[in-house]
Amino acid sequence: MNSLPDPTPDDPWAPLRAATPAPIGLGRVGTAPSLSSVLTLRAAHADARDAVWTPPDWPGIEQGLTEAAIPWLSARSQAPDRATYLLRPDLGRLLAADSRAAVAGQRANYDLSIVLVDGLSGAALTHHGAALARALFAWGRRRSWRLAPVVCVSQGRVAIGDDIGATLGADLAVVVIGERPGLSAADSLGIYLTFAPRVGRMDSERNCISNVRPGGLPIDRAAELAEAYAVAARQQGLTGTDLRVELPNSAPTHSPGVGGAAASARRHDGGSGTGTPSLPSSGSAARKE
Amino acid sequence: MPYRVTYRGQSYTFADLATLLAKASPFRSGDVLAGIAADSAVERAVAQSVLADVALTDFIEHPLIAPESDEVSRYLLESHRPEAFATVAHLTVGGLRDHLLDEATGSVELSALAWGLTPEMVAAVSKLMRNQDLIAVARKCHVVTSFRNTLGLPGHFATRIQPNHPTDDPRGILASTVDGLSLGAGDAVIGVNPAGDGPEPVIAVSHLLAELIERYRIPTQSCVLAHVRHTLTAIEAGAPVDLVFQSIGGSEALNRGFGIDIALLDEAYAAGLSLERGTVGQNVMYFETGQGSALSAGAHHGIDQQTMEARTYGLARRYEPLLVNSVVGFIGPEYLYDGKQIIRAGLEDHFCGKLLGLPMGVDVCHTNHAEADSDDMDTLLTLLGVAGVNYVMGVPGTDDVMLGYQSTSFHDAVYLREVLDLRPAPEFEVWLESMGVMQGGRLTPDSSQPLLEGHRELAP
Numbered sequence: 001m002n003s004l005p006d007p008t009p010d011d012p013w014a015p016l017r018a019a020t021p022a023p024i025g026l027g028r029v030g031t032a033p034s035l036s037s038v039l040t041l042r043a044a045h046a047d048a049r050d051a052v053w054t055p056p057d058w059p060g061i062e063q064g065l066t067e068a069a070i071p072w073l074s075a076r077s078q079a080p081d082r083a084t085y086l087l088r089p090d091l092g093r094l095l096a097a098d099s100r101a102a103v104a105g106q107r108a109n110y111d112l113s114i115v116l117v118d119g120l121s122g123a124a125l126t127h128h129g130a131a132l133a134r135a136l137f138a139w140g141r142r143r144s145w146r147l148a149p150v151v152c153v154s155q156g157r158v159a160i161g162d163d164i165g166a167t168l169g170a171d172l173a174v175v176v177i178g179e180r181p182g183l184s185a186a187d188s189l190g191i192y193l194t195f196a197p198r199v200g201r202m203d204s205e206r207n208c209i210s211n212v213r214p215g216g217l218p219i220d221r222a223a224e225l226a227e228a229y230a231v232a233a234r235q236q237g238l239t240g241t242d243l244r245v246e247l248p249n250s251a252p253t254h255s256p257g258v259g260g261a262a263a264s265a266r267r268h269d270g271g272s273g274t275g276t277p278s279l280p281s282s283g284s285a286a287r288k289e
Numbered sequence: 290m291p292y293r294v295t296y297r298g299q300s301y302t303f304a305d306l307a308t309l310l311a312k313a314s315p316f317r318s319g320d321v322l323a324g325i326a327a328d329s330a331v332e333r334a335v336a337q338s339v340l341a342d343v344a345l346t347d348f349i350e351h352p353l354i355a356p357e358s359d360e361v362s363r364y365l366l367e368s369h370r371p372e373a374f375a376t377v378a379h380l381t382v383g384g385l386r387d388h389l390l391d392e393a394t395g396s397v398e399l400s401a402l403a404w405g406l407t408p409e410m411v412a413a414v415s416k417l418m419r420n421q422d423l424i425a426v427a428r429k430c431h432v433v434t435s436f437r438n439t440l441g442l443p444g445h446f447a448t449r450i451q452p453n454h455p456t457d458d459p460r461g462i463l464a465s466t467v468d469g470l471s472l473g474a475g476d477a478v479i480g481v482n483p484a485g486d487g488p489e490p491v492i493a494v495s496h497l498l499a500e501l502i503e504r505y506r507i508p509t510q511s512c513v514l515a516h517v518r519h520t521l522t523a524i525e526a527g528a529p530v531d532l533v534f535q536s537i538g539g540s541e542a543l544n545r546g547f548g549i550d551i552a553l554l555d556e557a558y559a560a561g562l563s564l565e566r567g568t569v570g571q572n573v574m575y576f577e578t579g580q581g582s583a584l585s586a587g588a589h590h591g592i593d594q595q596t597m598e599a600r601t602y603g604l605a606r607r608y609e610p611l612l613v614n615s616v617v618g619f620i621g622p623e624y625l626y627d628g629k630q631i632i633r634a635g636l637e638d639h640f641c642g643k644l645l646g647l648p649m650g651v652d653v654c655h656t657n658h659a660e661a662d663s664d665d666m667d668t669l670l671t672l673l674g675v676a677g678v679n680y681v682m683g684v685p686g687t688d689d690v691m692l693g694y695q696s697t698s699f700h701d702a703v704y705l706r707e708v709l710d711l712r713p714a715p716e717f718e719v720w721l722e723s724m725g726v727m728q729g730g731r732l733t734p735d736s737s738q739p740l741l742e743g744h745r746e747l748a749p
Contacts, residue, residue: 023686
C-alpha cells in the first residue's frame with residue numbers, strides 16, 4: 001500500500017477503494033445510493049446487454065486475420081438466432097449442417113485448430129478476437145505446428161470446438177470465446193483447450209484461461225499461457241484435470257483468469273449439461289470430478 | 290399410475306405423478322429445455338385441475354424416484370412423520386391449498402405440519418397457488434435459527450455480507466465488509482465465495498473474518514463458501530470455521546455432481562457442531578440451492594426443476610441449518626428466462642422452504658444474458674420482504690466482482706427495512722447502535738463515519 005496516497009479526511013474510503021474493484025462507499029440519499037452511482041451501474045448493465053445481443057464485427061475480425069495471412073472460414077451453430085441460442089445451449093454446441101460440410105472440406109492432419117466463437121459477448125470478439133488469434137497463430141507457426149484454418153463461429157458454445165476439432169481432424173482444439181459479461185467488464189475472452197476433441201467431451205477434460213482482456217489478463221500473456229498448456233497437452237496427450245503444466249514466469253494460480261481445469265465454465269455456459277451442476281458456489285472441485 | 294381426464298371433449302393423459310407435476314408447473318424455460326413442460330397453456334391448466342384432485346397420500350405411495358436407487362428419496366421417505374401428517378392426511382393437493390390459506394391455520398399449526406409434508410406435496414401445492422398465495426402463506430411461517438445472533442424473528446430481516454474479491458485479497462474482502470457493516474448489513478453471515486480452490490482460502494479467510502468478528506465483538510458469524518471437503522480439511526487444520534457451507538441438490542446423482550453424498554454431509558455437520566463456536570445457538574450449516582441445477586448436471590430424473598428444488602429442501606432440513614438460500618437468478622436464461630420467471634421461482638422457493646421448516650433466504654439476482662434488470666430485482670426483493678424472507682445477499686452496489694452477476698446491494702436491504710419497518714437481528718442491532726451505525730432502527734446520518742474514523746485499522 002506504500003504507493004497509495006495517504007487517506008485524507010475528505011475521503012476515508014480512498015484506501016479501501018484501492019483494495020477492491022467492488023463499488024464501495026457509494027454514499028446514500030435516503031435509502032438509495034447516489035444517482036451518479038445508479039447511472040454508472042445502469043450504463044455498465046447496458047454495456048453487458050449490448051455485448052450479449054450485438055454480433056461480433058466478423059468482417060473486421062476476418063480482415064485482421066487475412067492481414068496476418070491466417071486462413072479462416074465462417075461457420076454457425078444449430079442455434080438459428082440469438083433468442084434460441086440463449087434458450088438452447090445444446091444447439092450452440094453443434095455445427096449446422098452446411099457449416100459442418102464446409103469445415104469437413106478442410107479436413108487434414110492438424111496439430112492445432114483455433115476456433116473463434118461469439119459466445120455471450122460479441123464485443124469481446126470484436127475488440128480482442130483477431131489480436132488473440134494472431135498471437136496464438138504466431139507461436140503455432142514458430143513451433144512449425146500444422147495449423148488448421150481459423151473457424152469463426154456464430155451462436156456457439158465452448159463445446160462446438162469439439163465438433164469442429166473432430167471434423168477437421170485436429171489433435172488439439174483451442175476455443176476463444178466471449179465470456180458471460182459482467183458489470184466490471186463486458187468484453188472478456190475465455191480460452192478453452194481440449195485435446196483429442198470430439199462431441200461429448202466433459203468440462204473436466206478441458207483447461208481454461210479466463211478474463212482475457214486489456215485490464216484483465218493481457219492478450220500476449222494469455223497467448224503465452226495457452227502455449228504452455230498446448231505444449232504440455234501434446235506431450236502428455238490430454239487436457240483437463242490431469243494435465244500437469246509449468247506456467248511460464250510462475251503465474252500465480254489464483255490470478256484472475258488462470259484456471260487449471262475448466263473451473264470457469266460457468267462464465268459462458270451457465271451449466272453445460274455435461275455433468276457439472278451449475279451453482280455459483282458449487283466449487284471448482286466439483287467441476288473437476 | 291396414469292392420470293386421465295376429458296376436457297372440452299379432448300382426453301388428456303398424464304403418464305405418472307412426475308409427468309403431471311411437470312405439466313402443471315408454471316411456464317419456465319428450464320422445463321421446456323428438459324422436454325417435460327406442458328405442450329400448451331391449456332394442457333398446463335388441465336394438469337393443474339387434475340393435480341388439485343390428487344390425494345396427498347399418492348405422494349407417499351408413489352415416490353418420484355425409486356428409493357432403491359436414490360439415497361435422497363430414501364431419506365425423504367424415512368423422515369416423513371405420519372403423526373404430523375395426520376391433520377392433512379385426508380386432503381387433496383387442492384384441499385391442502387385451502388388449508389394453508391385458511392386464517393385458522395397460523396404459524397403454530399404450520400410449524401407443526403412441516404415434517405408431515407413431503408417436498409413433493411409442497412411443490413405440488415405451490416403449482417396451484419398464485420404469487421399472492423405463496424406470499425400470504427410464507428408470511429405465516431416463522432423459522433427461527435441462531436448461532437451468534439437470532440435470525441428469522443417476525444419483524445426482522447437479515448443480510449449476508451458477500452464481500453467477494455477476484456483474488457481473495459484480504460484487504461479487498463475487508464473493504465467490502467466494512468462497506469456492508471456501515472450500512473447495517475451482515476447479521477445473517479459474512480460469507481465469502483473464494484476465488485481460489487482448495488482448503489487454503491478457507492483457512493485464510495476464516496482467520497481473517499474471525500479476527501474481525503472477535504476484535505469488534507460483532508454478534509454474527511463467518512463462512513467461506515467452499516466445497517465441504519475443503520472446509521473439513523480446514524477444520525482439521527484448526528481454522529476458526531463458524532458455518533459449514535455446501536451446495537446441495539434433490540437427487541443422489543446431482544449431489545454426486547457436487548462431489549458430495551449424505552454421509553459426507555453428516556460428517557461435515559458433526560465437524561461443524563464439534564467446534565461449538567455458536568454462542569446463542571448451534572445451527573452450523575449453510576446451504577445454497579437453485580432451480581435448474583439438477584438438469585444442468587443431467588440428474589433431474591425427468592422431474593420438473595421446481596419439484597427438484599423442493600426435494601433439495603427436504604434434504605437440507607436434516608441438518609437444522611442456520612441459513613438456506615436459493616440462488617434464484619444465477620443459473621441463466623435457459624432455466625429461468627426473464628424477470629417474470631425469476632420472480633415466480635423466487636417466491637416458490639421461499640414458500641416451499643419455509644413450509645418445510647427451513648430458514649429461507651433468497652439470492653435475488655440475475656445474469657446479464659437473462660431478460661431481467663434491476664427493476665425486476667426490486668420487485669422480487671419487495672415481494673420477498675412482504676413474504677417474510679429471513680435474509681438476502683448484500684454486495685457493494687449490486688455488482689459481485691468475483692462471480693460476475695448482479696445480486697442485491699447493501700442499499701437494497703436498507704430500503705427494504707425502511708419501507709417494511711423491519712429490524713436487523715436483535716443482538717446485531719444492539720451492536721450497530723453501540724458502534725454508532727444505527728439508532729432507533731435507522732442508520733445514523735453518516736453511518737460509515739464511526740467505523741471508518743474510529744477504527745483506522747479497518748482501512749489498511
